[in-house]
Amino acid sequence: MTIIHNRPLDDIAETAPTLAGNAFTRAFSGGSLWRLIGMLVLILILGFLTIYPLAMLLYGSLHSTPPGMAGEFNLNGYRSIMTTQNLIVLANTIGISLAKTIPSLTIAVFLAWIVARTDTPFRGTLEVLITLPFFIPPILTAMAWGMLANPQVGVINMVWRWATGATDPLVNIYSYGGVIWHMCQYSIPFLFLFMVDAFRAMDPSLEESSRMCGASRWTTFRKITLLLMLPVLTSSFMLSFIKGIETFESALFFGLPAGIKVITTDIYESINHRATPDYQYATSLSFAIMGLMFLLVIWQWWMLRGKSFQTVTGKGFRPSVMELGPWRWVTFAFCVLFFFITVVLPIGQLMLGSFFRFFGFYTYDMLTLEHYRAVFANSEFWRAVRNTMVLGLLGATATMALGAIVAYISVRTRWRGRNLIDSMAWLPWMMPGMVLGVGFLWAFAMLPGPIPIYGTIWALLLAYIALGTPVSVRVMTGAYHQLSYDLEECSRVHGATWAQTMWRIMVALAWPAFAVGWVLTFFGIMRELSASILLYSVGSETLAVVLMKLWANGNAEQVSVIGLMMMLLVIVFRWVQLSFIKARISKL
Amino acid sequence: MTTNTSMTSAIQKWSRRFFMAAAGSLAISAAAGMPAFAQDAEWQKVIEAGKKEGKLILYTALVGQPSTKQIAAAFTKEYGIEVEILEARASEIRERVRVEQAAGRFAADVMFTSEGQTMLYDKEDKSVDPLPVTPNSQKIGDKFKLKVPMASVMTIPYGIMINTGLVKPADEPKSWKDIADPKWQGKILSDDPRAIGAGYLWFFSTYDKIGEDYVKKVASQKLVFTRDQRESQRRTARGEYSIYMPVIMTDFSDLKGLPVKFIIPEEGVPYVLYGNVMLKKAPHPNAAKLYLDFMQGPVVQKIYAGLGYGPVLPGMTEGLPADVKAISEAKLYGTTDTTRQNEMLAKSKDIFK
Numbered sequence: 001m002t003i004i005h006n007r008p009l010d011d012i013a014e015t016a017p018t019l020a021g022n023a024f025t026r027a028f029s030g031g032s033l034w035r036l037i038g039m040l041v042l043i044l045i046l047g048f049l050t051i052y053p054l055a056m057l058l059y060g061s062l063h064s065t066p067p068g069m070a071g072e073f074n075l076n077g078y079r080s081i082m083t084t085q086n087l088i089v090l091a092n093t094i095g096i097s098l099a100k101t102i103p104s105l106t107i108a109v110f111l112a113w114i115v116a117r118t119d120t121p122f123r124g125t126l127e128v129l130i131t132l133p134f135f136i137p138p139i140l141t142a143m144a145w146g147m148l149a150n151p152q153v154g155v156i157n158m159v160w161r162w163a164t165g166a167t168d169p170l171v172n173i174y175s176y177g178g179v180i181w182h183m184c185q186y187s188i189p190f191l192f193l194f195m196v197d198a199f200r201a202m203d204p205s206l207e208e209s210s211r212m213c214g215a216s217r218w219t220t221f222r223k224i225t226l227l228l229m230l231p232v233l234t235s236s237f238m239l240s241f242i243k244g245i246e247t248f249e250s251a252l253f254f255g256l257p258a259g260i261k262v263i264t265t266d267i268y269e270s271i272n273h274r275a276t277p278d279y280q281y282a283t284s285l286s287f288a289i290m291g292l293m294f295l296l297v298i299w300q301w302w303m304l305r306g307k308s309f310q311t312v313t314g315k316g317f318r319p320s321v322m323e324l325g326p327w328r329w330v331t332f333a334f335c336v337l338f339f340f341i342t343v344v345l346p347i348g349q350l351m352l353g354s355f356f357r358f359f360g361f362y363t364y365d366m367l368t369l370e371h372y373r374a375v376f377a378n379s380e381f382w383r384a385v386r387n388t389m390v391l392g393l394l395g396a397t398a399t400m401a402l403g404a405i406v407a408y409i410s411v412r413t414r415w416r417g418r419n420l421i422d423s424m425a426w427l428p429w430m431m432p433g434m435v436l437g438v439g440f441l442w443a444f445a446m447l448p449g450p451i452p453i454y455g456t457i458w459a460l461l462l463a464y465i466a467l468g469t470p471v472s473v474r475v476m477t478g479a480y481h482q483l484s485y486d487l488e489e490c491s492r493v494h495g496a497t498w499a500q501t502m503w504r505i506m507v508a509l510a511w512p513a514f515a516v517g518w519v520l521t522f523f524g525i526m527r528e529l530s531a532s533i534l535l536y537s538v539g540s541e542t543l544a545v546v547l548m549k550l551w552a553n554g555n556a557e558q559v560s561v562i563g564l565m566m567m568l569l570v571i572v573f574r575w576v577q578l579s580f581i582k583a584r585i586s587k588l
Numbered sequence: 589m590t591t592n593t594s595m596t597s598a599i600q601k602w603s604r605r606f607f608m609a610a611a612g613s614l615a616i617s618a619a620a621g622m623p624a625f626a627q628d629a630e631w632q633k634v635i636e637a638g639k640k641e642g643k644l645i646l647y648t649a650l651v652g653q654p655s656t657k658q659i660a661a662a663f664t665k666e667y668g669i670e671v672e673i674l675e676a677r678a679s680e681i682r683e684r685v686r687v688e689q690a691a692g693r694f695a696a697d698v699m700f701t702s703e704g705q706t707m708l709y710d711k712e713d714k715s716v717d718p719l720p721v722t723p724n725s726q727k728i729g730d731k732f733k734l735k736v737p738m739a740s741v742m743t744i745p746y747g748i749m750i751n752t753g754l755v756k757p758a759d760e761p762k763s764w765k766d767i768a769d770p771k772w773q774g775k776i777l778s779d780d781p782r783a784i785g786a787g788y789l790w791f792f793s794t795y796d797k798i799g800e801d802y803v804k805k806v807a808s809q810k811l812v813f814t815r816d817q818r819e820s821q822r823r824t825a826r827g828e829y830s831i832y833m834p835v836i837m838t839d840f841s842d843l844k845g846l847p848v849k850f851i852i853p854e855e856g857v858p859y860v861l862y863g864n865v866m867l868k869k870a871p872h873p874n875a876a877k878l879y880l881d882f883m884q885g886p887v888v889q890k891i892y893a894g895l896g897y898g899p900v901l902p903g904m905t906e907g908l909p910a911d912v913k914a915i916s917e918a919k920l921y922g923t924t925d926t927t928r929q930n931e932m933l934a935k936s937k938d939i940f941k
Contacts, residue, residue: 534684550652
């Protein structure tokens with residue numbers, strides 16, 4: 001399986017010479033004492049961000065009452081989740097998540113390959129457009145799909161009935177298919193974004209060699225392209241599958257009317273819809289799920305151990321695209337179809353609806369700009385935009401920096417503790433958001449009085465960093481897996497310091513992945529509600545909180561206006577980012 | 589000596605009686621005339637102190653209502669006290685208050701929430717203070733003077749909504765009982781009665797007042813469940829279903845122009861009573877007292893009545909447009925009882941499988 005021969009990792013890390021420089025440089029490059037201190041600091045940071053809130057939740061699962069209330073330790077929470085009913089719901093949840101992850105991953109791989117590895121026309125524009133649904137709040141796309149595909153008066157079904165004369169509907173969004181479809185709307189763009197730069201960084205000479213040896217295009221794709229992508233693919237699968245287990249908006253919106261139950265709706269109910277919130281039940285159930293998910297992480301380690309997936313080496317890295325000939329119009333058509341179904345249909349509804357008094361009532365006398373006016377005149381909205389921008393910029397940058405360091409240590413060194421930090425960075429992904437939000441609340445509020453985190457904007461920032469770390473580490477891990485060690489060595493041999501090497505090789509070559517991770521994290525922060533609602537204080541409202549308030553009050557049209565503005569921002573971000581990537585690649 | 593002793597004791601007895609009588613009459617006279625004066629003076633002190641505090645931190649579980657800000661602005665205008673508002677859904681905000689207090693962070697002064705939640709704040713979390721007696725607190729309707737420490741403010745009424753394009757005027761349901769008519773089978777969108785919320789409120793009150801048979805009959809109507817109040821109103825308006833129930837009656841004004849009609853059922857409207865509680869160790873206790881009082885006074889009561897909510901102060905609906913007045917004055921049918929919640933939720937889950 002090892003495609004490029006490399007010296008053992010131990011050689012590289014252990015024989016690195018001690019370098020002068022600032023404390024940070026020394027901490028991660030030099031003597032073992034400094035390295036030890038550096039690692040300890042990193043473990044402390046990750047411990048505070050991930051282990052501490054989870055420890056509070058673990059307490060909650062083992063104690064009859066939540067922190068701060070008199071009670072006793074017992075296992076009632078774990079006992080109460082052991083029911084046949086829960087097992088059925090769990091099986092159902094896993095089934096739904098698999099049913100969405102497998103097609104999502106397949107489509108995302110195909111799209112990433114088309115955009116990054118072929119000469120499909122307009123692929124630059126398509127790259128930005130096909131990811132748009134990911135950045136829209138799920139409640140909005142849910143509403144749009146509810147309007148498009150409800151069995152009674154859904155637009156698609158009306159057109160179908162009109163065109164065919166049929167009486168039965170063509171599609172029904174309130175079904176298993178609907179739940180899965182709505183989840184796919186988010187996982188396909190997410191996976192695409194997550195993988196596309198790994199595809200871009202592939203060395204085409206490997207594919208060419210395969211073709212020269214007589215392998216067909218399909219065999220080459222399967223045996224070379226996909227295999228080289230194994231770290232990214234397995235990470236993608238896990239991120240998407242675990243998220244699929246935890247997502248609940250789709251199930252709540254489309255599953256409830258059809259009687260579909262998933263684990264997270266059960267957790268949601270135990271916190272929000274019982275006489276008294278049952279935190280012991282909710283946390284116990286979450287930990288049980290987390291245990292199962294960790295098996296997946298172990299499986300990934302087992303899959304990837306001892307293998308190398310380097311494609312970016314010192315030997316003439318020359319990313320180029322495959323010429324598809326007339327087939328490029330087929331791939332183009334596929335992208336356009338995908339764009340039409342997942343973007344034009346739902347977002348078109350939102351856009352259209354934002355100019356009318358009510359969604360779905362498109363008559364001349366209902367035309368209005370009042371929703372735009374209301375949003376622009378809403379001072380709370382602007383305050384939230386400011387807060388969210390500050391939190392997003394700071395949070396995404398800090399998260400990616402942390403993720404890059406963790407990924408670097410876990411992939412490219414043999415330092416003791418690297419597996420520990422890698423698994424610590426996974427933890428927040430495995431806890432359903434609404435439960436983890438409670439964990440942050442308990443953790444930050446229970447800090448000793450003089451530590452001023454709770455009730456300040458710092459509480460939000462720290463929670464966002466913790467929530468974003470799993471994705472940032474995965475993105476950077478994938479990128480570092482692809483960089484060959486000879487690049488680092490070459491730089492060092494030529495007299496560059498560790499910091500220069502990091503900057504010129506590890507940062508410069510991995511920065512497209514860094515940028516994608518940054519955008520994912522930034523918009524993750526923009527959308528985050530579960531923790532925000534429990535941690536925000538007066539004056540530090542975030543955009544998600546304002547959206548929730550507007551939605552709760554029935555201002556769906558105003559929520560759409562904001563959703564569309566968020567989407568515009570994405571287009572700008574992605575355009576800037578992709579222009580930079582292009583400029584860089586042409587320099588190479 | 590004996591005589592002397594008995595005389596002394598007689599005098600003592602007499603003087604004690606006299607003193608008691610004097611004190612009693614003084615108390616009576618105080619209760620008759622002075623007290624208003626004394627109370628006024630007391631209240632004046634609260635006003636002074638509240639103004640000095642200058643600020644009020646309000647937590648509210650009534651999310652996204654523009655009226656909250658309108659009321660806060662009116663309060664600031666009246667007393668010069670700034671109001672800072674933190675909004676979150678009932679279970680979230682309750683947990684925040686509980687954890688904050690457990691950690692010794694007494695951040696909030698007043699919590700605007702429902703009667704049922706107040707019982708939990710009081711009995712389980714022990715996070716609220718007893719209610720202060722304020723001038724307006726004695727003027728509200730007796731029905732709204734509660735055992736739990738909540739200063740009642742208004743009721744949220746729930747009724748039936750129909751799509752006028754799908755339901756002919758002659759067929760319109762007029763009462764909760766009409767919902768059980770088999771002609772509505774598969775045509776009703778309902779808030780989920782198996783979880784705390786509007787659907788459960790309907791279940792609780794009709795189960796108690798009409799009976800289990802009725803609820804079972806409705807259950808056999810193949811109701812379609814939802815948990816999103818506002819979106820469900822839109823779905824019904826767009827023609828997915830003929831009926832949506834129970835609907836928050838005060839939303840009628842937001843949906844003007846859509847083919848829908850809000851119906852006040854003949855039996856009356858199930859309701860949720862909202863009010864304020866004073867949180868323990870409030871950082872601005874006097875401002876909090878002023879706010880509690882202000883919310884029960886005519887300014888705020890008229891604001892709520894004007895939106896269709898049921899005021900707790902009598903005589904607030906005078907001069908309102910007929911449709912708003914009808915909703916604001918709708919007969920209150922029933923509400924939930926927190927002490928019976930586990931039992932009733934289990935029942936609902938059993939009936940609406």
